[in-house]
């Protein structure tokens with residue numbers, strides 16, 4: 001558990017976010033945001049703790065067993081934290097906690113209470129608010145909420161009016177999280193740069209007969225050396241394993257003549273990077289591999305070029321689909337006219353996912369993609385991935401040369417006021433750059449022996 005104090009600029013950033021949330025939900029609304037609970041991996045042994053992104057976004061506190069309560073206009077202060085009190089006995093085993101004093105001093109709570117006082121104190125905190133906004137997805141908190149409302153209803157006779165409406169926290173909060181602040185963009189640039197460094201390191205280690213998990217280890221070494229961790233389980237997929245979109249076994253051997261697809265990213269200060277690159281095990285693409293690679297790359301570059309404020313979220317995907325559909329026709333993998341391929345969706349046999357997703361505290365970050373049924377427009381401060389792919393199954397009707405080729409190319413892109421910025425630019429991507437990078441690596445390895 002991290003006990004790092006917040007630096008002063010972060011402290012005011014969290015205060016700003018809480019203010020914005022209060023503004024979004026209205027001053028007659030109380031807000032409840034729970035921390036994540038610790039999960040047991042196996043007997044007595046917890047998973048590494050990861051704070052709930054919503055709670056983290058509003059507090060910076062990385063501890064389980066906590067609840068943030070925002071009570072706008074309350075004379076004693078708007079921000080209340082329920083936390084685990086300091087406990088010397090538990091600190092002996094698990095390290096110190098912020099405690100009630102730390103909740104106030106470090107995290108800026110106006111008042112702090114022990115978490116086990118929650119049931120006793122919540123009804124009085126909520127009394128007088130018209131609405132309560134809380135995560136509907138949290139069943140345990142919802143059950144508590146019903147209990148608190150019940151208690152308030154019983155007191156209603158004595159003139160206290162309980163809140164009449166419950167609203168889901170996800171919508172207002174996730175809209176805020178979708179637009180990244182300057183502080184967040186700085187962190188995301190670092191997550192992107194460290195993710196890129198990890199990909200370069202893994203690529204430089206690629207050699208015939210290596211296991212996929214050995215490459216995963218190269219990636220993770222870089223993440224952990226920067227005090228980060230993987231933002232999701234790394235995918236290292238050689239040969240036709242690359243056609244399994246979420247391949248995680250990572251236990252095949254790399255063979256000469258194959259490609260190896262690596263989809264991995266660092267989580268740094270809780271912000272995710274997410275990069276995919278494809279490398280030839282020998283350092284050189286074969287002609288069919290190169291043809292498919294160039295096609296995906298053309299689609300990816302064109303999709304990135306689409307990104308600017310005012311473009312629909314789907315715009316980059318549509319551009320990528322068109323290029324890939326035409327390319328599949330040129331390769332003879334689909335038949336008909338371009339319009340027929342697009343309308344029938346026959347390209348989806350080889351390109352079956354969307355071109356990207358939001359990126360932030362969560363690798364598949366929050367925020368709606370559509371508003372009232374229509375794709376929303378991109379705005380400055382949004383961060384999304386651009387990751388078209390082609391996955392050619394091993395089947396009788398596929399020319400032998402193309403069977404089992406799986407290619408995805410992914411970068412993280414910030415929408416800027418004038419266009420976009422590719423955060424993950426620092427990994428080779430063109431065929432020439434990849435072959436030069438791997439050639440240089442192999443030359444260096446030859447010198448080593």
Ligand SMILES: [Mn+2]
Nearest residue numbers: 274385387410
């Ligand atoms: Mn991704």
